Amino acid sequence: MADPTAVLDDLTAEGDELDALVAPLAPASWALTTPSPGWTVAHQIAHLAWTDEVTLLALTDPDGFRARAEHDLRRSRTFVDDAANDGAREHPAALLRRWRQSRTAVDRALRTASPGTRVPWYGPPMSVASVATARLMETWAHGQDVADALGRRRTATARLRQVARIGWRTRDYAYLVRGASPPSEPFRIELTAPDGSLWAFGPQDAGQRVTGPALDFCLLVTQRRHRADLAVTAHGRDADRWLDIAQAFAGPPGGGRPPGPVGVGDHAAGPREDRGQAPERAG
Incomplete structure (x- = not known):
């Protein structure tokens, strides 16, 4: 426990x-x-x-x-x-x-x-x-x-390690909420922590992997930035598909944010669901 x-x-x-x-x-x-x-x-x-x-x-x-x-x-x-x-x-x-x-x-x-x-x-x-x-x-x-x-x-x-972990654990939810079947194989997530160390989730020998800075991964799975603006890389077709739909929050599929700079007065393209209307369902 x-x-x-x-x-x-x-x-x-x-x-x-x-x-x-x-x-x-x-x-x-x-x-x-x-x-x-x-x-x-x-x-x-x-x-x-x-x-x-x-x-x-x-x-x-x-x-x-x-x-x-x-x-x-x-x-x-x-x-x-x-x-x-x-x-x-x-x-x-x-x-x-x-x-x-x-x-x-x-x-x-x-x-x-x-x-x-x-x-x-x-x-x-x-x-x-x-x-x-x-x-x-x-x-x-x-x-x-x-x-x-x-x-x-x-x-x-x-503290981003906790956010990244939710992003990894909610992988299947992102598929299910869209009426799709999640991949049968687990993914490996390897992230560079703010102090330069490695945070890893999932089996080391997984064929599908995601790599990049932990901050960028967290911004992606919470849908606070568009994937095109982040240094998160997919290794494998299934992993690539997941990065387009990943969401660490519960609720209907989030619309995400448009590409480009985000600042005062900017607006997201998606509906309210990307606000994280309820805590994660995994765990």
Whole structure:
């Protein structure tokens, strides 16, 4: 059984980094558009706060969460956007306070969860470690949108290993969500970490491989950059096909981002699903 302490520490650090990015912003900057269509900086933080709140409900009141999820899924396909829109209307100071409170409460609930806990979700239940990793992936991905809106360049850290691992584990999901059968053979993923070391996932003798910088791979699987703008290389036909559809988030197929520079006011070509509407389903 995996000890979630390390990924929980990474999740806290990732949230703190994003907090430091948005806390000094004037209210007008919270209204800046991000590369996700129709979403401002405020929408990004509101989405993280909402997801933390429903995660907390899943951890502390599983039956209550199941009723909530059933209602959400039956009510509308836009419930994720609706929650973000509602949150974005809050005053930035109140929204920031709400996000801080929700992520602190989730951290406490995850750290005190009983070993072997399976947390219900909009997809299959997840382990505590998988919930923490999914929250880290979403925090990093939405933080990238915020950084892009502000024209900031973030420093890649070892925390990306958790994001890369989700990208590898969700390979089959990218096919299944498109109604396609995933390849029968496993892939080998070899990535250059920010410190220059090697991160590897999958069997060493796999015939299909993906190589490149860890940051670029993470930007690809979270659909924050177009493949053409990244130094990620496929070795094998199946691996090449996967890089065109990879997504580390749950939900319908993401539309991805158009090729070319991303910055303030830029918009993605795809629909809302590339916002990472729910944590990963694998694990």
